[in-house]
Amino acid sequence: MSSTFSRSFVALISGGLFAVGLGVSGMLNPANVRGFLDILGEWKPALMFVMVGAIAVYAVSNLLAQRMQKPMLEKDWSNLPLPGFDFPNQAKLGAVLFGVGWGMAGFCPGPAIVSLVSLNSTVFIFTAAMFVGFYGFALYERMKQNRAH
Amino acid sequence: MMMALYGGLIIGFAAAMLMIFNGRIMGISGIAGTFINMLFTPKARSAQSGEFAWRGFFILGMLLGGVVLARFTNIFTEASMVTSNPVVLIVAGLLVGVGTRLGWGCTSGHGICGIARFSGRSVIATIIFIAAGMVAVALVNALFAAGGN
Numbered sequence: 610m611s612s613t614f615s616r617s618f619v620a621l622i623s624g625g626l627f628a629v630g631l632g633v634s635g636m637l638n639p640a641n642v643r644g645f646l647d648i649l650g651e652w653k654p655a656l657m658f659v660m661v662g663a664i665a666v667y668a669v670s671n672l673l674a675q676r677m678q679k680p681m682l683e684k685d686w687s688n689l690p691l692p693g694f695d696f697p698n699q700a701k702l703g704a705v706l707f708g709v710g711w712g713m714a715g716f717c718p719g720p721a722i723v724s725l726v727s728l729n730s731t732v733f734i735f736t737a738a739m740f741v742g743f744y745g746f747a748l749y750e751r752m753k754q755n756r757a758h
Numbered sequence: 759m760m761m762a763l764y765g766g767l768i769i770g771f772a773a774a775m776l777m778i779f780n781g782r783i784m785g786i787s788g789i790a791g792t793f794i795n796m797l798f799t800p801k802a803r804s805a806q807s808g809e810f811a812w813r814g815f816f817i818l819g820m821l822l823g824g825v826v827l828a829r830f831t832n833i834f835t836e837a838s839m840v841t842s843n844p845v846v847l848i849v850a851g852l853l854v855g856v857g858t859r860l861g862w863g864c865t866s867g868h869g870i871c872g873i874a875r876f877s878g879r880s881v882i883a884t885i886i887f888i889a890a891g892m893v894a895v896a897l898v899n900a901l902f903a904a905g906g907n
Contacts, residue, residue, distance in 0.1 A: 633761055634762045637834065639838070640838040650895075658762035667774055694878035706856060712898070716851075719864070729834070729837075743791040746859040
């Protein structure tokens with residue numbers, strides 16, 4: 610079994626579980642997400658509980674990972690970014706832009722992609738624009754690189 | 759609230775799988791953003807076919823998970839959209855697409871994985887995008903109230 614195959618299989622299951630988790634938690638409903646951000650209105654704390662549950666499981670698995678020489682299907686941990694405080698102003702601006710868009714529509718990237726299967730035109734418009742944003746940013750990065758050379 | 763917590767546990771488990779087996783962060787904006795760039799950049803795709811493959815399978819898993827939810831639950835029919843105004847949706851989608859790439863991650867990568875790994879930059883990012891989302895929602899609400907509905 611090639612490593613590409615097994616890693617892709619793990620990714621497939623992980624993606625599926627992620628979608629089911631989003632569904633179970635109520636986070637595929639933009640009104641719930643918006644409710645969390647609406648602190649001056651009728652505040653809905655659900656998103657906080659989702660984060661607490663997910664962080665708890667992941668923190669434990671992170672302890673496990675730290676005791677492993679390497680990931681099960683990879684040669685080393687080099688693809689895992691090192692935790693750190695470096696976060697330039699440009700990245701902070703990115704977080705602001707993301708937060709504003711998130712509040713406007715109640716979608717972040719995960720729920721936007723999973724909700725495509727609802728064949729809802731609202732989801733299509735948002736997610737298509739998000740993909741254009743992804744690709745536009747990639748083009749911008751490439752342009753910047755080319756100019757540096 | 760219990761469902762939110764349970765869903766969070768499932769999401770944490772999905773992210774843990776991707777770390778323990780593949781040594782990767784389950785950040786949806788990074789996975790989907792890189793995938794879309796590779797999709798339209800044949801050179802990048804052929805140079806790293808394994809990188810393209812696992813990301814594609816992760817997204818396929820998300821969609822299949824969504825299909826399961828659509829088949830066995832009424833999550834999607836019960837979801838209530840924040841807005842159906844196409845201009846708002848396009849602006850919000852672009853902001854989320856560009857913002858998450860510029861800001862090195864979204865709710866899953868920073869808000870769950872990064873925080874659970876005690877990464878300072880992810881704590882900063884999460885505080886920023888939640889705060890920005892709260893301000894955006896408050897402003898939109900105020901604008902609607904001023905519009906005299």
